[in-house]
Each structure stands twice: as structure tokens, then as C-alpha cells.
Amino acid sequence: MNIACIAHDEKKKDLVQFMMAYESVLTGHSLFATGTTGTRIKEATGLNPHLFRSGPLGGDQQIGAMIAENKMDLVLFFKDPLSAQPHEPDINALSRLCDVYSVPIATNMATAEVLIHGLSRGDLNWRELVNGEKRLIEDES
Template identity: 55%
Template sequence: MNIALIAHDKKKKDIIQFAKSYHTILSKHQLFATGTTGKQISESSGLSITRYQSGPLGGDQQIGAKIAAEEMDMVIFFRDPLTAQPHEPDISALLRLCDVHQIPVATNLAGADIMIKALDHEDFEWRTIIEENRKQE
């Protein structure tokens, strides 16, 4: 699976710890991240990550393009809900694309923990269900 890892500045330590904790699971997948987040995760965990621009410089939009092209399967985005973000429209657009294209997205540790454990147990069947619904329409 293609998994995007994104974190606001005040959440970078959390996503690094998350990546280290779930190294074994994440290492089985293709990982993508915005600039600084990807660099810090890679340096701290040794995981191989394709990096895009930082979020404010277009990284969120680059990941959004992968979602729109149906080339992204999951997004883990540790957001900081208490700090205003100058690129909030880009963040909203990214989350909207996840909804439009039925991409699972977690915006906090609790949701990410559930998603990654389901991934480890191969409990994700949403693409099959969506395809079956399209055939019935």
C-alpha cells in the first residue's frame, strides 16, 4: 500500500515515535511524506520514504495529486488543532480529497493506531466494497 505520513510542527515528535513503534508494519509498504516530516522520520527510524515539498510549499497538494490519481491508499496526518496553519486551505483540500476518493485518513494517534493495526491484520477491504457498489449501480 502507498501510505502518506504528514505532521504539523508540534506533532512531528509524535509521528516519529509512531513510525518507530510501527516500523515493522510500515516497512512493508511504500511511504510518502511532506519534506521535513519525511526527513525526520527517515533519519530517526531508517524507513525508506519518498519525500515531497514541505506542506506550506506544496507538499500537501502533491500528496493530494496522488490521491486524485488513485495512487495513495492511506493518509496519516497528525494535525495540530490548536495552532493556526497558514496553508489551511491546502489541508482542507487534502482531507476533502480523502473523502471524495474514499481514502482512509487518521488525524491523530488514536485513529492512526487503529488503522495501522487493521493494516497489519489485512482488515482493509474498502476498495473491494466500493468496486462492488459501482458494479451494482
């Protein structure tokens, strides 16, 4: 599974701790992250996410492009609901794309835990079917 990791500044520590706690579950998956968040994950864990630009510099949009191409299966986006974000339209667009393409998104630790437990049980394996159907449609074009 392809998993995106994004966190606002005030939530980066929480996401890093989450990644440390579930490193054994996440090890077998391809991870992608916005710049600073991904760097912190790399420093604190044995995980090696592919790094995109930082969120305000287009990293959210790079992940959004993967969602639009049906190449992202899960998004962990720890949002800070108490701080204004200058790139709020990009954040909203990312969330909207997850809804359009039925990509599970967790915006807080509680939801992320539910999704990670589901991932470890195989509850998200239906994403592999979605990805397979997408490839078949593209091949027929």
C-alpha cells in the first residue's frame, strides 16, 4: 500500500510518535511524506518515506496528484485545527480528492489508529482491487 504522511507544525511530533509506535505495521508499505515531516520520520524511525516538497511549497499538491492518479491508498494527515494555515485551499483540495477517489484519510491520531489496525488486519486490501481496476481501464484506452 502507498501511504502518505503529512502533519502541520504543531502535530509533527504526534505523527512521528505515531509512526514510531506502528513502525512494524508500516515497514512493509511504501511511505510518502511532505518534506519536513518525512525528514523527522526518517530521523526517528527506521522508515524511509519518499520526500516531497514541504506542504506550503507544493507537497500537499504532489500527494494530491498521486491520489488523482489512484496511486495513493491511505493518507495520514495530522491537522492542527487551532491554527490558521496559509495553504488552507491546498489542504481542502487534498481532503476533497480523498473523498472523490475513496482514499481513507485520518486527520487525527484516533482515526489514524483505527485505520492502521485495519491495515494490519487486511481491511484495506480492497484498495488493491481499486488499483487493479484503474490499471485495467487505462490499458483498455
